[in-house]
Amino acid sequence: GAGVSQSPSNKVTEKGKDVELRCDPISGHTALYWYRQRLGQGLEFLIYFQGNSAPDKSGLPSDRFSAERTGESVSTLTIQRTQQEDSAVYLCASSLDSTSGETQYFGPGTRLLVL
Amino acid sequence: AQKITQTQPGMFVQEKEAVTLDCTYDTSDPSYGLFWYKQPSSGEMIFLIYQGSYDQQNATEGRYSLNFQKARKSANLVISASQLGDSAMYFCAMREKSGYSTLTFGKGTMLLVSP
Numbered sequence: 001g002a003g004v005s006q007s008p009s010n011k012v013t014e015k016g017k018d019v020e021l022r023c024d025p026i027s028g029h030t031a032l033y034w035y036r037q038r039l040g041q042g043l044e045f046l047i048y049f050q051g052n053s054a055p056d057k058s059g060l061p062s063d064r065f066s067a068e069r070t071g072e073s074v075s076t077l078t079i080q081r082t083q084q085e086d087s088a089v090y091l092c093a094s095s096l097d098s099t100s101g102e103t104q105y106f107g108p109g110t111r112l113l114v115l
Numbered sequence: 116a117q118k119i120t121q122t123q124p125g126m127f128v129q130e131k132e133a134v135t136l137d138c139t140y141d142t143s144d145p146s147y148g149l150f151w152y153k154q155p156s157s158g159e160m161i162f163l164i165y166q167g168s169y170d171q172q173n174a175t176e177g178r179y180s181l182n183f184q185k186a187r188k189s190a191n192l193v194i195s196a197s198q199l200g201d202s203a204m205y206f207c208a209m210r211e212k213s214g215y216s217t218l219t220f221g222k223g224t225m226l227l228v229s230p
């Protein structure tokens with residue numbers, strides 16, 4: 001398909017374990033974003049990549065969270081030493097660029113449950 | 116202060132009726148964009164409509180229209196001729212030029228369409 005894809009769809013892990021979430025943006029989209037959505041809440045911005053520029057990490061909640069992106073393709077979000085409050089849906093989005101009018105298209109999300 | 120306020124936690128509408136979902140925003144940026152997304156129970160975020168702060172006319176996309184009142188800082192979504200498939204969470208979001216990397220989301224409105 002041509003949309004944003006994410007894997008895994010669901011992840012159950014034990015407290016203290018590390019998890020890696022993957023995002024494949026739409027081909028040709030230079031901007032990539034990660035958001036977190038807790039149950040019944042809106043989306044919280046986590047991190048943003050634009051081309052080869054340094055990422056905007058201003059939304060990462062703690063140093064246990066990190067993300068990487070290879071060029072203008074795949075991104076991985078890593079959560080180290082997971083805590084129960086990390087349980088949420090993690091959504092990835094991409095857009096052609098980062099200008100104010102450019103629409104972000106979202107993937108289906110990864111549902112993370114930390115036991 | 117919240118940047119995006121959606122005051123209606125839930126709305127009910129009968130099939131074929133029109134419904135308005137409220138959204139007010141707060142920004143000092145002269146250049147910004149306003150977005151509405153739909154999130155059905157499956158979890159994906161579906162882009163519906165976009166309004167730029169300098170756009171002279173209200174945005175329309177099929178059955179969706181955005182009632183943009185700049186002086187009141189409101190960007191209400193109007194869905195005409197509601198369908199059962201419109202039942203979902205609806206999120207209003209803003210992208211400011213100064214922070215153009217991210218979308219700031221409201222808490223959402225749950226819309227239920229009854230036969």
